[in-house]
Amino acid sequence: MTAPTTLDGHVPDGPIWAKWDQHRFDTNLVNPANRRKYDIIVIGTGLAGAGAAAALGELGYNVKAFTYNDSARRAHSIAAQGGINAAKNYPNDNDSIFRLFYDTVKGGDYRSREANVYRLAQVSNAIIDQTVAQGTPYAREYGGLLDNRSFGGAQVSRTFYARGQTGQQLLLASYQALARQVGLGRVQVFTRSEMLDVVTFEGRAAGVVVRDLVTGEISRHSAHAVVLASGGYSNVYFLSTNAMNCNATAAWRAYRKGALFANPCFTQIHPTCIPASDEFQSKLTLMSESLRNDGRIWVPATPDDPRPPNEIPQADRDYYLERQYPTFGNLVPRDVASRAAMRMIDENRGIGPLKNGVYLDFADAIDRLGRETIEERYGNLFEMYQRITDEDPYTNPMRIYPAPHYTMGGLWVDYNLQTTVPGLFACGEANFSDHGANRLGASALMQGVADGYFVLPATISQYLSDWLNVDPVPTDDPVFEEAEQAVTAKIRRLLDIGGTRSVDHFHRRLGHIMIEYCGMSRSKEGLEKALDEIAALTEEFWTDLKVLGDNESMNQSLERAGRVGDFLELADLMVRDALDREESCGGHFRVEHQTEDGEALRDDEHFAFVSAWEWEGEGVAPIRRKEPLTFENIELTQRSYK
Amino acid sequence: MTTTNKRGQVDRRTGWKEWLSPFFTSDLGIKWLMGLTGVGLLGYVLVHMVGNLKVFFGAEEINLYAASLRELLYPLVPNQSILWLFRIGLTAMFVFHIWAAWVLTNRSHKARGDIKYQAKRQYDAVNYASRTMRWGGVIILLFLIFHLADLTLGYANPEFIYADVYHNIVTSFERVPVAVFYIVAQVALAMHIYHGAWSLFQSLGLANPRFNDWRRWFAVVFAVVILIGNTAMVLAVQVGILTL
Amino acid sequence: MDIRLRVWRQARGTAAGEFTDYEANNVSPEASFLEMLDQVNEGLNDAGEDPIAFDSDCREGICGACGLMINGSPHGPQRGTATCQLHMRKFTDGQMITIEPWRASAFPVIKDLVVDRDAFDEIIESGGFISASIGGAPDANAVPVPRAAAESAMDAAACIGCGACVAACPNSAANLFTAAKIAHLNLLPQGQPERYVRTVAMVETMEEHFGSCTNFGECETACPKSISIDVIAWMNRDYVAAQWKNLVKTGQG
């Protein structure tokens, strides 16, 4: 199946504020009595997946949800810390749906689809209402009303939070809603089950092939529609803030079955993470962006200052964010903050044993607000920091450094969240839809819940209505047979390489290549170098990998091997995309394209579009399609946070 | 069994049978009644001790006390009827308490499974008292059987004289093995109470940060008082403070 | 630093298991406990031995996937810390560390140190939720929640479902896990309508799988989120109260 050269996002007509309502009215419905005739498969039980599965179950569809975790509650969304945005304007500080929309589009450096972002802002308020009703213990003021904090890229306080565990509390709400449907028999959850391929029939989604991680057994599942909510791919960098098992396999398999992959090079490096301490490090830990509310970021004014932080007088400190961006100060968007930190470290002003960090200082805040208040706001984050570094952030400034954190890129979807494969949908971080080239803090949770609870359940009926009283493709159909054989063959191949190096060895090396050449800043020659190195590494992977054990019982190296195999292919696509996009925007910073003071320099004339890549087959270069981006409600300007 | 359907919707318990069943089927229900009987037993042990301490005021005092217990509310009601009512209640408490201990212990062993931890466990909160509740209870039970045979029925005491409580106590406690057994039993009881008198608040659902430390103290004091009060009588006889 | 390990190896649930000894040499004190195991596995893999299977995902103490019995303590010696947040600096050079899986008949071993905790999901499925179907919610500020209630609900809601409470309990009771969820929902105004049916349903599901609490308090000290056993008392209270409430035809008494 070949997609058209330019893609149509199927954005409804009408004024931006009316599109969603109009669209819901125009969408074909499935009447309540008929819903039980439909089977829907959901891959993933994160905010997007659990939300979608619960919502679809409540509507009356038969849902099967799959997760590789041992419980739906452990999806990576659980780790989100800082909070979730909504346009409630409770603090009365001039917030509005339009402002949230505006901030998100601007924060994304004008590379997202206006209509989707506006819809996101529109449903944001319902998210807070819904999750409160489900028992999310958000922070409250003494009067019992909800409290808000500020996040990067915004001049209003619109972030709702539950201590430093917002993602946990939101996911538990969705997980519990899901559990309720399981109890009622409307949803079936398959845990420790990894989806290894999407099955298509006559160009539309027909089902999936799944591996039971306990027994190694391969099973086939068919349905009228398949929803991917499988999360992001930051782990392509090996070291990232993502959970150990986050991977791109689900999305990548869909891509190889004809779903287009959008903006793969749009990845986010989060400015406030704990710097790596040694080479055995398995992952990086995020220190929530909310810390930038009260923490001040600085480095010594002079390179290689040997003094411990507390002995460096104010005069010799450079609060570089406050200096360079007076209006937003420490609350500039992530891409800006990260690159600023990188510049400081390049100037040898980095701090800490490995000179690989900058200070995040709470001394002033503690003087101003008192230790108790700070403890109340960030207590558990400070503990987490102390546990990991063995330093007390109440007395010494925190050491932080940027780390791969989020991927804006993902499967291309239209306004209905449908990929280019009919019947195959993508929600949450797995799709590309709402964050353009850079995601603002606290807006991924917003998108996850929005997609899962409100958007997908409303849009999916358009597709489903065409298949009323048509049974799903039977699982003994040849298409399933082939898919299963392909999966088994790949597993065998991995087990039979019989090389000398472990999976992690290759993953680590891939990570080095990616962070070096396709990380915070990218250059033509660097990227070209990366292409060769990735090709070489892939070659080596398929000849020198060593996976022990069998496929008949739990085999964690085998699981990882399959995922790293896909990461290698994805890495290649990311680099191609980064090369192709001859501009800097948001998280994608091409050194060739920057303003004299080192800010990202967009090229709206040539690159105001979404790059959507199409798989052309093994060893063949993929083809880049475009979805032109039109901005009717926001005029494109050079992003400035000064 | 209960009428829960595994859907988060419990059919309302209408009849009294359905209502009572949880207290005999569910661990929590059983445990709650156990706490309740625990309170009753604590009460009995305390009152019983206070009454018995009258031995220090001499034979008349305590024998009169014992007699008045038997004749409580007589002639308003037939002689000894109150005493028997009370005995029935007390027996019921003991029986339920012990039955509960038995049932819950079995359920826990089943839940533990056949494969125990192979390496040594490192406990932080479990203490000797809480770990010996079950065996401690058995010792108390054995004590009780002997004690009844000894001081109520007299089978275990050749010199037993019906209604001469003072005489019975002294002659019984003069026997060194008996004295030792009594003291061992009191220690077991004190430990049982040390955990029990704290634990019952938990089981009855009476926990609150406001008075949690106070619960600990209550249990300690209760256990110590019972230990001292009861052993005092045994020792008093042994060292010859109390004689015929 | 150098560490001596004694690890429980068990090929599959049905197979018999045993302890096997390993050496972990020049481990960085900065490394986390699981990174130390990664390192051991790297070595085993190179030596052609099957690596040690253990669960972990977030490695930030929030997903609840990890959980090992380390020298007889669930999640190891450090209080209020999940296995993945434990760092080697808490151990001494040359120390012998014994690692076992959680043990309870409701947590059967799947492989090595990996156990099956599905029973926890069943407890939640039976009532660990507020039945607020998507779409029908009133404005988030329509019902003010006393700050204290929100805070204690949050304390209980911090449970990560790791199972250490069961692993720690000499009775294999899951009272802390179950009570934490009940407390979270029963403390909030939004949780009141289902308060008593929820309590009964969850307690009775719990009792199908787990042992009976004798208030040892060991769960509290093992809990990586230091959830207080007060929640257990509150669950007991609500369970007994529920018998009344459900007796009364109006459901709420």
Ligand SMILES: Cc1cc2nc3c(=O)[nH]c(=O)nc-3n(C[C@H](O)[C@H](O)[C@H](O)COP(=O)(O)OP(=O)(O)OC[C@H]3O[C@@H](n4cnc5c(N)ncnc54)[C@H](O)[C@@H]3O)c2cc1C
């Ligand atoms: C440390 C950290 C902190 C964050 N903090 C914030 C924050 O404060 N605010 C905010 O808005 N965002 C935050 N984010 C981002 C946000 O948490 C995520 O983007 C969002 O939760 C993604 O949700 P999701 O449902 O799309 O995917 P996930 O939550 O990642 O879920 C993916 C699901 O898919 C399943 N899955 C994947 N592949 C397969 C397969 N092949 N087979 C079967 N199942 C599969 C997994 O088991 C999992 O259940 C944070 C992210 C991180 C890493």
Ligand code: HEM
């Ligand atoms: C006068 C004698 C006794 C007194 C005062 C007493 C008191 C108590 C109390 C207060 C508790 C705590 C109940 C709770 O936590 O809910 C308790 C628990 C218990 N008792 Fe007794 N008891 C007595 C006799 C016995 C006997 C004879 C046995 C067994 C043969 C026994 C076995 C137990 C057990 C196993 C527990 C459970 C431990 C726990 O819940 O922590 N007790 N007892």
Ligand code: HEM
């Ligand atoms: C050393 C301390 C104790 C002494 C001196 C003592 C003394 C006595 C005496 C003299 C009687 C007979 C009373 C009569 O027949 O009129 C008696 C009865 C009894 N004692 Fe004790 N006792 C002691 C400890 C205990 C303890 C610890 C328990 C409970 C575990 C207990 C339980 C009973 C019971 C159940 C009876 C029968 C009561 C009845 O006949 O109605 N005693 N005790």
Ligand code: SF4
């Ligand atoms: S209560 Fe504590 S120990 Fe038990 S599952 Fe929850 S977090 Fe783990």
Ligand code: F3S
């Ligand atoms: S350790 Fe077990 S006995 Fe009760 S208090 Fe905790 S569940």
Ligand code: FES
């Ligand atoms: S790995 Fe997530 S809690 Fe330890």
